[in-house]
Every structure is written in structure tokens, then in C-alpha cells.
Amino acid sequence: MTYGAARIGSRATPxxxxxxxxxxxxxxxxxxxxxxxxxxxxQRLVIALPYLWLLIFFVVPFLIVLKISFAEFSPLGRPPYExxxxxxxxxxxxxxxxxxxxQYLFNEPLYVSSWGYSLMVAAVSTxxxxxxxxxxxxxxxxxxxxxxNVFLMLVILPFWTSFLLRVYAWIGxxxxxxxxxxxxxxxxxxxxxxxxxxxSFAVYIGIVYSxxxxxxxxxxxxxxxxxxxxxxxxxxxxxxxxxxxxxVTMPLSFPGIVAGSLLxxxxxxxEYVIPSLLGRTDQLMIAKLLSDEFFLNxxxxxxxxxxxxxxxxxxxxxxxxxxxxxxxxxxxxK
Amino acid sequence: MKMRGVFSKTMLGFGFxxxxxxxxxxxxxxxxxxxxxxVWNPRGSPTLKxxxxxxxxxxxxxxxxxSIKVASMSATGAVVLGTLAGLVLARFGxxxxxxxxxxxxxxxxxxxxxxxxxxxxxxxxxxxxLFQHMFGWQFDRGVVTITIAHITFTMAYVTVVxxxxxxxxxxxxxxxxxxxxxxxxxxxxxxxxxxxxxxxLSGWLLAFTLSWDDLVVTQFVSxxxxxxxxxxxxxxxxxxxxxxxxxxxxxxxxxxALGVILSAILMRRQEQRRKREEQMAAAG
Numbered sequence: 150m151t152y153g154a155a156r157i158g159s160r161a162t163p164x165x166x167x168x169x170x171x172x173x174x175x176x177x178x179x180x181x182x183x184x185x186x187x188x189x190x191x192q193r194l195v196i197a198l199p200y201l202w203l204l205i206f207f208v209v210p211f212l213i214v215l216k217i218s219f220a221e222f223s224p225l226g227r228p229p230y231e232x233x234x235x236x237x238x239x240x241x242x243x244x245x246x247x248x249x250x251x252q253y254l255f256n257e258p259l260y261v262s263s264w265g266y267s268l269m270v271a272a273v274s275t276x277x278x279x280x281x282x283x284x285x286x287x288x289x290x291x292x293x294x295x296x297x298n299v300f301l302m303l304v305i306l307p308f309w310t311s312f313l314l315r316v317y318a319w320i321g322x323x324x325x326x327x328x329x330x331x332x333x334x335x336x337x338x339x340x341x342x343x344x345x346x347x348x349s350f351a352v353y354i355g356i357v358y359s360x361x362x363x364x365x366x367x368x369x370x371x372x373x374x375x376x377x378x379x380x381x382x383x384x385x386x387x388x389x390x391x392x393x394x395x396x397v398t399m400p401l402s403f404p405g406i407v408a409g410s411l412l413x414x415x416x417x418x419x420e421y422v423i424p425s426l427l428g429r430t431d432q433l434m435i436a437k438l439l440s441d442e443f444f445l446n447x448x449x450x451x452x453x454x455x456x457x458x459x460x461x462x463x464x465x466x467x468x469x470x471x472x473x474x475x476x477x478x479x480x481x482x483k
Numbered sequence: 484m485k486m487r488g489v490f491s492k493t494m495l496g497f498g499f500x501x502x503x504x505x506x507x508x509x510x511x512x513x514x515x516x517x518x519x520x521x522v523w524n525p526r527g528s529p530t531l532k533x534x535x536x537x538x539x540x541x542x543x544x545x546x547x548x549x550s551i552k553v554a555s556m557s558a559t560g561a562v563v564l565g566t567l568a569g570l571v572l573a574r575f576g577x578x579x580x581x582x583x584x585x586x587x588x589x590x591x592x593x594x595x596x597x598x599x600x601x602x603x604x605x606x607x608x609x610x611x612x613l614f615q616h617m618f619g620w621q622f623d624r625g626v627v628t629i630t631i632a633h634i635t636f637t638m639a640y641v642t643v644v645x646x647x648x649x650x651x652x653x654x655x656x657x658x659x660x661x662x663x664x665x666x667x668x669x670x671x672x673x674x675x676x677x678x679x680x681x682x683x684l685s686g687w688l689l690a691f692t693l694s695w696d697d698l699v700v701t702q703f704v705s706x707x708x709x710x711x712x713x714x715x716x717x718x719x720x721x722x723x724x725x726x727x728x729x730x731x732x733x734x735x736x737x738x739x740a741l742g743v744i745l746s747a748i749l750m751r752r753q754e755q756r757r758k759r760e761e762q763m764a765a766a767g
Binding site for chain 1 (some may be wrong): 488490491492494495497498499501502503504505506508509512564565567568570571575578580584585586587588589590591593595596597598601602603605606608609612631632634635638642692695696698699702713716717720721723724728729731732735736739740742743747
């Protein structure tokens with residue numbers, strides 16, 4: 150039995166891709182794929198490839214960060230830390246773990262205030278994002294199918310354009326002699342330009358602007374699935390629109406709210422670009438602190454300790470997110 | 484009922500204004516004949532002089548070329564690994580370590596970029612030491628390390644796209660083909676791959692965009708000589724607004740908008756053709 154070109158071409162081909170497949174697999178699928186797909190060893194290989202990649206380039210790096218976070222800082226060393234594991238001459242392994250970097254994280258006022266500030270900024274902007282994103286997702290989910298597709302495309306479109314440039318666009322708007330101030334002055338609404346750049350407000354705007362699609366999409370995919378007869382039933386039973394919304398729609402959309410909020414909150418805590426371009430210069434966010442510690446002070450142990458602490462802080466929200474994500478995937482399968 | 488509809492529609496309109504006003508204003512001011520980007524100079528505007536400057540700017544052009552190279556290489560790598568991971572997770576049934584693989588593929592989606600960047604850099608530094616110690620061989624950071632880092636964080640997106648596409652079909656098509664006597668490789672290439680091809684394509688584009696756009700991870704793992712486009716933009720923008728960056732942004736927005744509109748038209752056509760074929764099948 151052969152996989153000749155004639156046979157493949159003459160059979161009904163899936164969709165319009167027939168000619169492409171004929172061309173690509175003129176002489177049939179390569180022999181090795183047969184082997185890979187049929188054999189136990191081959192299947193192991195298919196599993197092993199992505200697995201190994203992620204282990205080497207995702208898991209091992211974290212172990213290294215963990216190790217260095219316990220190392221001693223030596224400013225003049227190359228690399229600038231003392232080895233944690235060292236073979237002594239008499240054949241013994243010396244392990245030296247310092248928790249100094251971690252103590253520093255919780256005692257140094259600069260650090261404590263950046264932790265607080267990062268969490269505060271992330272929480273406020275997530276809330277703002279929810280307040281804007283929920284009605285938008287609701288309106289999209291309840292519009293006619295044609296409009297719905299256009300609206301969804303409009304929500305996703307900015308996501309495909311450069312994130313950095315979209316944040317940059319706000320500098321032109323928010324500057325003291327920027328577009329917003331010019332418009333407000335021209336309309337006579339204010340008489341003095343308002344300072345908006347390099348404030349927390351600018352950071353909120355930047356985060357809401359950049360992460361809005363991440364809030365809208367999970368909410369939309371939840372709201373779109375709602376059974377509208379439930380609302381009719383509520384109104385038949387005498388509930389007003391507000392009450393029906395609070396008692397039916399809102400609780401049903403809870404998984405969407407959680408997923409969307411976490412998708413905004415988690416990256417917002419570790420946001421680097423937005424506060425560096427728009428934010429306050431006297432109050433750093435934690436990601437900027439990590440990068441300064443690493444690049445300016447060359448203090449690798451402290452930077453690693455910040456990374457580990459940040460990870461521990463975000464583990465709970467990440468786990469909640471994955472829990473909901475898996476539920477969603479399972480629901481899609483049913 | 485009526486009132487709530489009005490409120491959410493107003494918010495929708497406001498939201499779209501919020502999303503598009505900055506982009507539009509950035510485009511408009513790229514045609515402004517003034518060094519002060521935000522002050523519109525009516526004399527001489529609109530002008531194309533910033534575009535002329537942009538195409539004479541070697542730093543930006545070479546950075547853009549480097550970014551294109553890195554993004555296409557890492558998107559391709561991410562598609563290969565991400566498709567395998569998605570396939571394994573959706574089709575291979577339960578196996579030992581499946582939960583861990585699922586966790587590992589979704590974790591980079593939510594990992595703060597600074598952590599990914601720092602950990603990747605520390606890995607590369609350790610590898611450098613190891614190689615030098617063992618083989619006396621020195622490797623430099625640059626295109627290769629940037630590409631590896633980008634593959635690692637973009638393959639997660641490809642995995643999610645491919646996996647969700649595969650989960651939306653059950654494997655009855657594949658089983659039917661197997662029952663009819665097709666060999667596994669044939670089933671894979673004639674049934675499975677065509678099914679997930681749209682997901683693979685959109686996964687590639689997504690990975691390309693993310694890699695093209697990444698600043699933080701790249702800053703960590705690149706060497707002084709190799710600057711990608713976002714790094715150049717960031718260092719310029721830090722010093723204030725620059726009309727050349729506006730011109731660059733306008734071109735990028737134009738390309739993306741054209742691409743999205745084109746793909747929407749193509750998808751619509753395909754949909755219409757499918758409907759026609761279905762009708763013909765029903766009639767015949």
C-alpha cells in the first residue's frame with residue numbers, strides 16, 4: 150500500500166487545503182511520523198519534547214533564582230555572589246544559605262512601601278478595569294451577532310498593536326502641554342493645566358488601557374452563555390431590572406469576574422513598562438525595584454529574593470486562576 | 484430593562500473612545516510639522532518629514548530587522564513546541580505528569596515578565612559558566628538567548644490556542660478514519676492537522692506579535708550589542724515624545740489594521756462558501 154500522489158489527490162480532501170496536502174505529502178506522510186504515532190516510544194518522544202523544554206527553560210531557572218536568593222552578595226565578584234554549594238578539599242559539600250536578602254525585603258522601608266504601593270495600584274486598576282469592562286462585555290454579549298463580531302474585533306484589535314507604543318501614546322495625551330490639557334484649556338473647563346503625567350493616576354490609566362481586553366474577553370464569554378429565560382422568569386416573579394441583575398446575572402457571571410480580574414491583577418502587580426513611562430519617580434513599583442537592584446546595584450541575591458517573594462505573593466491568585474481555567478476547559482469539552 | 488441597556492451601551496461607546504483616542508491622536512500627530520509633538524503647527528502640516536526621517540534612521544531600521552528575525556524564529560519554535568504540548572494535553576489521555584505539564588504550560592501566561600527575564604538570564608549565566616568550565620567554550624548572549632527566552636514564554640499561548648481548538652472537537656473524526664483503515668500518520672496529517680491549522684496559524688501570529696513587542700524579558704537576556712526594536716523605542720521614549728516614534732507607530736498600526744481587516748474578509752468569504760456548499764448539498 151502506498152501513499153501515492155494520485156491517491157491523495159483523488160480522494161475527497163478536507164476543505165480547500167487539498168492541493169496543499171498533495172504538494173506537501175506527495176510521497177505520503179514521512180515514514181518516521183508513522184513510527185512516532187504508532188509506537189509507545191514515539192508517543193513518549195512527543196510528550197518529552199515540550200516537557201523537556203519547559204523543564205530546562207522554565208523550571209531550572211527558578212531553581213537557580215531560588216539558589217542565588219540565598220547566596221551572599223559580593224560586589225566585586227563575577228558573577229557578584231558567593232557560591233552556595235562548594236566542594237571542600239576533604240570531600241565534603243559545604244552549603245551556605247543566607248536569609249539576609251529576605252530579612253532586608255521586610256525590614257527596609259523602601260521595600261515595604263513598594264510592596265504596598267504595587268498591591269494598591271494593581272487593586273485600584275483592576276477595580277477600574279472591572280467597572281469599565283463589565284458593562285462593555287455586557288453590551289457586546291447582548292448585541293446582535295453581526296455587531297457582536299465587529300465589537301469583539303474592536304476590543305481585540307489594540308491587543309495586536311504594540312503594547313509599548315500604546316503606553317507611549319498616553320504620554321502625548323497626559324503631558325502638561327498635552328492633548329487633554331490643550332482641549333480642556335481651549336474649552337475653558339480649566340484655567341491651569343492639570344498635572345497628570347508621573348502620577349499614580351497615569352499608571353491606573355495605563356494599566357486599565359493595556360489590560361482592558363483581558364477583562365472583557367472572559368466576561369464576554371461568560372455573559373454570552375447565560376440563559377436569558379432566567380431573567381424573564383425573574384421579571385415574571387416581580388423582580389425589577391436592578392434586582393434581577395443583582396440576583397441572577399451578577400452571581401452567574403462570577404467565574405468571569407474572577408478570571409478577568411485575576412488576568413488584570415496578576416500582571417499589574419509586576420508591571421514594569423507602564424510605571425517607568427507614566428508613573429511617579431519618587432515611589433517605585435516592585436518590578437522596577439527588582440530591575441534596579443539587578444542592573445544598577447548588581448545585587449543579584451537581593452533581586453532574586455524579590456523575585457521569589459513576588460512569586461510567593463502571586464501563587465495564590467495564580468492557583469485560583471488555573472483552577473477556573475481548568476474548569477472552563479472541562480466545561481468546553483462537555 | 485431598557486435603562487440598563489442604555490447604560491451599558493453608553494459605557495461601550497465610552498470604552499471604545501478610550502481604546503482608540505490615544506491611537507488616533509498618535510497617528511494624527513505623526514503628520515505634525517513641529518518638534519513639540521503635542522503642539523499642532525498649522526503651517527506646514529500635514530507633513531511626511533518624520534516618515535522620511537524614520538527611513539533614514541539606521542538605529543531603528545537595524546533594530547526592526549533584528550526584531551523581525553527574532554520574532555519569526557521564536558514564533559516558529561513556539562508553534563512546534565506549543566502544538567506538540569497542546570496535542571499531548573488534548574489527545575493523549577491521562578499519563579503520568581500530565582497535571583504538571585498542564586501547569587507548566589499555563590504558568591508563563593500569568594508570570595510577571597521581570598521574573599521570567601531574571602530567571603532566564605540567571606540560567607544563561609549559569610550555562611555560560613558551565614560550558615566554560617567543562618569545554619572551555621565561551622558563548623555570547625544575543626539573538627540565540629533572546630529567541631530561546633521568547634520561545635519559552637510564547638509557546639504557552641500557542642498551547643492554549645491549540646488545546647482549546649482540539650477540545651472543541653471530540654476525537655470521533657479521528658476514530659472514524661482509523662476504523663476505516665487509515666494509518667495513524669495519515670489520520671494525523673489528513674484529519675488532525677487540518678482541524679487545528681487555523682489554531683496553528685493564529686498561534687504563530689500571536690507568538691510573533693508577543694515576541695516582536697517584548698521589552699522586559701529581552702532587556703534581561705540580550706547583550707549590549709543586540710538591541711531589538713522595543714528596546715530602541717523605550718530608550719528614545721524615556722527622554723520624551725519623539726515624532727519619529729509616532730511615524731513608526733502609525734506604520735505598525737496600519738499593518739495590523741490591514742491584516743485584521745484582510746483576515747476578517749477572508750473568514751467571511753470562507754463562511755459564505757461553506758454555507759453555499761451546504762445549501763447545494765442539501766438541494767442535491
